[in-house]
Amino acid sequence: MEQKFNSTLFKMDSKEVILLKKALERQKLARIQAEKILESKSKELYDTARHLKSANSKLEGLLNKEHSSLGDSFMDIVDPYVIMDMDYNVITMNNSAIDFLGYDHRKERLNVGKLVHKDYIPYTLQAFQSLKDVGTLKNYRAKIVVKGNRHKYIQINCSLIYDTEGKPIGSHGIMRDISQETEIKHLLSEQKKQLHVIFDNSPLGIALAVDGKITKANPSFVNLLGYTENELRKFSIEDVSTCYAKEECDELMRQLDQGEDTVSVTKEYIKKNGDTFLAKTNISAVRDENGQIESQVIVIEDITKEKELEHQKEELLSELESSNKNLQEYAHIVSHDLKSPLRSISALASWIIEDYHDKLDEAGQQQLSLMQEKVAAMDKLIQGILEYSTANSSQLKSSEVDLNEIVETIKETIFIPDHVSVKVPEVLPCIQADRTKMQQLFQNIIGNAVAHIEREVGLVEVLFKDKKEHHHFIIKDNGVGIPEEYHKKIFQIFQSIGNKERSTGIGLSIVKKIVDRYEGEVWVESEMGLGTEFHFTLKKSVLTGQAKTQI
Amino acid sequence: MNILFIEDDLIETMKFKRTIGKLQTQHKITEAKNGEEALQVLGSDDQLPDIILLDLNMPRMSGIEFLKILKADERFKYLPTIMLTTSENRADLLECYRIGIAGYILKPLKYEDYEEKLTKVIQYWEVSELVKA
Numbered sequence: 001m002e003q004k005f006n007s008t009l010f011k012m013d014s015k016e017v018i019l020l021k022k023a024l025e026r027q028k029l030a031r032i033q034a035e036k037i038l039e040s041k042s043k044e045l046y047d048t049a050r051h052l053k054s055a056n057s058k059l060e061g062l063l064n065k066e067h068s069s070l071g072d073s074f075m076d077i078v079d080p081y082v083i084m085d086m087d088y089n090v091i092t093m094n095n096s097a098i099d100f101l102g103y104d105h106r107k108e109r110l111n112v113g114k115l116v117h118k119d120y121i122p123y124t125l126q127a128f129q130s131l132k133d134v135g136t137l138k139n140y141r142a143k144i145v146v147k148g149n150r151h152k153y154i155q156i157n158c159s160l161i162y163d164t165e166g167k168p169i170g171s172h173g174i175m176r177d178i179s180q181e182t183e184i185k186h187l188l189s190e191q192k193k194q195l196h197v198i199f200d201n202s203p204l205g206i207a208l209a210v211d212g213k214i215t216k217a218n219p220s221f222v223n224l225l226g227y228t229e230n231e232l233r234k235f236s237i238e239d240v241s242t243c244y245a246k247e248e249c250d251e252l253m254r255q256l257d258q259g260e261d262t263v264s265v266t267k268e269y270i271k272k273n274g275d276t277f278l279a280k281t282n283i284s285a286v287r288d289e290n291g292q293i294e295s296q297v298i299v300i301e302d303i304t305k306e307k308e309l310e311h312q313k314e315e316l317l318s319e320l321e322s323s324n325k326n327l328q329e330y331a332h333i334v335s336h337d338l339k340s341p342l343r344s345i346s347a348l349a350s351w352i353i354e355d356y357h358d359k360l361d362e363a364g365q366q367q368l369s370l371m372q373e374k375v376a377a378m379d380k381l382i383q384g385i386l387e388y389s390t391a392n393s394s395q396l397k398s399s400e401v402d403l404n405e406i407v408e409t410i411k412e413t414i415f416i417p418d419h420v421s422v423k424v425p426e427v428l429p430c431i432q433a434d435r436t437k438m439q440q441l442f443q444n445i446i447g448n449a450v451a452h453i454e455r456e457v458g459l460v461e462v463l464f465k466d467k468k469e470h471h472h473f474i475i476k477d478n479g480v481g482i483p484e485e486y487h488k489k490i491f492q493i494f495q496s497i498g499n500k501e502r503s504t505g506i507g508l509s510i511v512k513k514i515v516d517r518y519e520g521e522v523w524v525e526s527e528m529g530l531g532t533e534f535h536f537t538l539k540k541s542v543l544t545g546q547a548k549t550q551i
Numbered sequence: 552m553n554i555l556f557i558e559d560d561l562i563e564t565m566k567f568k569r570t571i572g573k574l575q576t577q578h579k580i581t582e583a584k585n586g587e588e589a590l591q592v593l594g595s596d597d598q599l600p601d602i603i604l605l606d607l608n609m610p611r612m613s614g615i616e617f618l619k620i621l622k623a624d625e626r627f628k629y630l631p632t633i634m635l636t637t638s639e640n641r642a643d644l645l646e647c648y649r650i651g652i653a654g655y656i657l658k659p660l661k662y663e664d665y666e667e668k669l670t671k672v673i674q675y676w677e678v679s680e681l682v683k684a
Contacts, residue, residue, distance in 0.1 A: 332640045336608050339637040339660075344562035347662040351569070372661075379660045 080175040083161070088112045088128070091170060100177060102147025117143035117151065131171060135160045141178065153182035205279070205300040212236040215295070224279070224302055226272035237283075237298055241267040244278060256285055257293075269300070277304040331389040338382045346375045377413040381443075383436075385510075398543075401435050403428035403442070407462055410443045420450045420458030428464050431471060432543050433518075441514045442475075444507035445534045449477040452532075470520060470537035481528040491522065511536070518542050552576075552676060555592065555600035557583045557617070558635070559609050566662060567604070570669045576677060586612030590620065593627060600630065601681045602653070604672075607636035607643060615646060622651050629682045633672060 075081065080097030084090055090105040090112060103110045116124045120142035131137040136159040143153050158173025199206055205221030207214050214232045222229055225240060232240075243249030244266040252263040262284040268276050279300040286295045349368050353360065360368070404427060411422050431438075442462070449460045455478060465472040482490065491512040515522045520537035554571075558564050564582060571578055581600060583589035586609060593599065603621075607614035614634060621627045631653035636643070644655055656672060659665050 332638050332643075333608075336636075336638045340560060340563075340608075343637060343658055343660060343665075344560070346660055347562060347566050347665070350662040376660060 077174070080177075081172070082112065082175065083170060083172040084112055085170045086168065088171075097175065100146065100152075100175065101144075102150075115144040115146065117145055119143065131158065131160065132168070135168075137173070141182075151179075152177060153179040205298075205302075207232070207237070207298045207300075209237055209296045209298060210294070212238070221300065224271075224277070224300065225269060226275075231272070237296075241269045241279075241281070244268055253283075256283060259291065261285055266303070267300075277302050278307050279303060327389060331386050335382050335386040339379060342375050342379050342382070346372060349375070373412070380439075381413070385440075397434045397436070398432050399435060400430055401433045401438050402430045403438065403464075406435075406438050406442055407446070409439065410446055414443060414447045414450065416450050417453070417458070419456060420453050420460060422446060422450065422460045422462070424462045426464065428462065429466070429471065431538070433538070437514050437517075440510055441536070442473075444511045445475045445536075448507055449475055449479060449532065449534070453477060453479040455479075467537065469541065470539055471543075472535065472537045475534040476531065477533075478531040481530060482524055482526040482532050483528065484526070487524045487526070490524070552578045552602065552673070552681070553581070553598065553600045554578055554673075555581045555583065555589060555603045557586065557589045557603065557609070557614075558606045559584050560606070563606065563635075563658075566665055567669065570666045571673065573666070574670065574673060578673070585609050586614070586617035586620070589617065599626070599682075601683070602676050603630050603632040605632055605634055607634050607647075608638060615643070615650070618647065618650050618652065631676070631682075 075092075075094045077094065078096060080094065080100045082090055082093040082097050088111055090110040093101075093105055098104050101110070101115065113124065113128070124140075124142055127137055127140045127142075136157075138157050140156040140158070141153065142156075143151055146152055155176045155178045156173045158171050160168040161170045161172060163169045199218045202218060202220055205224045206218040207221045208216040213234075213236050217229045217232045222232070225232065227235075227240075249265045249267070252260075252265050256263050262282060264280065264282045267279055267281045269279055270276050279302050281301075282299040284297045284299075285293045286297060288294045349371050353365055353368050404424060407422070407424055407428065416422060446460060446462070450458070453460075458478060460475065460477045463474040463476060465474070490508050492509060512522055515536050515538070519539040519542045522534070522536040524532060524534055526532040556564065556567055558567070568580065571580060581592055583592050589603075589605075605614050605617065609617075614636070618632060618634075621630065621632060628651070632651075633654035633656060634647050634652055635656050635658055637658045639657060647655055654672060656668060659668065
């Protein structure tokens with residue numbers, strides 16, 4: 001090209017050549033210039049790139065700084081705040097968290113996952129996964145075990161922290177202690193459960209009423225009335241019940257309206273089948289903040305049976321009272337009729353002694369005075385029986401009774417055949433008791449014993465054993481014995497098994513009644529042909545108790 | 552004194568008369584076997600008795616029934632009436648005092664005791680001022 005150019009140059013005049021040469025020269029210069037510009041431009045570009053890079057890293061730092069300054073402001077909040085790495089190791093946390101958890105991350109490694117109570121581990125793993133997936137975790141609730149093995153319920157809101165490239169590098173979260181809240185909730189649900197159990201299983205009928213209408217009724221209430229719960233919802237309490245005592249009932253309902261919390265009335269309820277029953281009814285008002293009745297709780301208890309029993313009891317009592325009164329009157333008449341002839345006999349006997357003094361020898365006078373003694377003993381006995389027959393309405397008397405003396409008196413009072421002797425081998429005690437009752441008690445048993453001895457030498461012994469709670473007496477004879485089938489029967493009134501004329505069949509039944517009053521027992525041990533042992537006990541505490549009431 | 556003695560039992564009457572017979576002073580005893588007879592006596596006689604001794608337990612008309620009639624009568628109600636009985640019945644005793652009696656004597660078992668008690672009763676009324684119709 002230069003060759004060609006040169007050859008053309010040759011053809012061109014020298015002026016032209018010079019011009020061309022100058023142009024070429026300029027071109028060369030321009031190229032260098034351009035190269036220079038390019039060079040500086042690319043340097044400029046490089047510098048800019050470098051500059052940008054550093055700016056970028058500056059920005060990243062800024063971001064991080066912003067994160068940490070964000071952290072700082074969290075560090076000051078009241079609630080526990082924790083920053084963790086991706087394995088939930090605590091990187092830092094605020095004082096509140098240190099206080100709450102009881103651990104200090106600056107002194108020991110702390111992994112939040114390890115604090116979770118074992119019951120909440122599956123839930124926690126799920127929650128951690130969702131945090132990774134979504135980036136935030138809201139309203140995580142679990143039980144954790146903090147220092148000192150204390151259990152706490154917490155609620156956590158947390159989110160992930162990312163680096164500049166959007167890669168998660170950790171998480172931070174705010175904790176809230178909800179232990180109290182949770183416990184209250186637990187307690188409430190427990191109580192609710194318990195209330196339900198009571199409501200469902202109570203033998204009392206329970207119903208709730210709002211604006212007078214029944215809204216809820218428990219099984220007992222349903223059973224009592226015979227309506228289903230749904231049927232009951234159509235009614236008010238007043239539809240299925242009437243007041244037992246109208247005025248009292250109205251007054252109580254007024255009181256309820258006026259602010260009384262609970263009233264108790266007896267109402268008559270009408271069952272679905274038309275039957276009625278009486279029930280004690282408690283109505284309690286549940287009020288809102290303004291004191292307006294929100295609902296009523298009605299508790300009913302069927303007292304029909306109680307009322308019936310009460311009625312029966314009253315009837316029985318009045319019957320008993322009148323029969324007691326009759327018995328008392330009867331006893332007085334009988335005792336008068338028995339005592340009057342005794343007085344006559346006594347008077348006549350003393351007149352014989354007085355009037356025929358000189359015609360009677362000593363034996364005759366003695367016989368008359370013996371007669372007087374027997375008359376006196378009989379008078380006493382009549383008095384005793386009178387007192388006994390009225391004993392149910394009269395108190396037992398109590399005084400110091402020497403039982404040895406009692407037995408001696410009995411030996412003088414009752415008829416003892418010559419071949420029989422009554423012995424007291426060991427001294428009997430003195431006890432606090434009703435003298436007449438003791439006399440009757442021993443006399444009836446001893447009298448019974450001496451009357452039934454057929455062998456040549458009869459022996460009746462009065463024995464005593466001191467038991468812990470009872471005085472135990474045994475009247476032992478060597479008489480004919482009592483067949484076992486009669487061992488119970490003989491204590492029933494008018495049940496005499498002997499064919500003796502003087503046996504009235506009352507004596508041993510009196511024994512039983514007296515022993516009953518002293519809370520003792522009476523029984524018979526007997527072998528036919530060998531003899532009989534009458535056992536009876538008297539309770540010490542009753543004897544002394546009687547003595548105390550006497551004072 | 553004029554004593555109206557109302558008693559159905561023969562021996563009781565004997566006891567009373569024997570007791571009175573032993574006393575120093577003389578007394579006129581009018582006997583009646585029951586309440587009805589006593590009312591007849593009271594009605595027929597011009598002179599009323601000074602005191603009445605009355606057995607509580609009598610057939611037909613009881614002592615209390617008789618006492619009620621007596622105390623309801625304008626003339627007889629002033630007569631001091633003393634009850635005699637073997638029955639220690641508190642209800643009877645209270646009823647008698649309620650209606651109005653001048654004494655309530657329990658007949659003791661022994662004649663000697665009876666004599667002693669009745670003597671005292673008579674002696675008391677001997678020293679007491681009487682209504683005297």
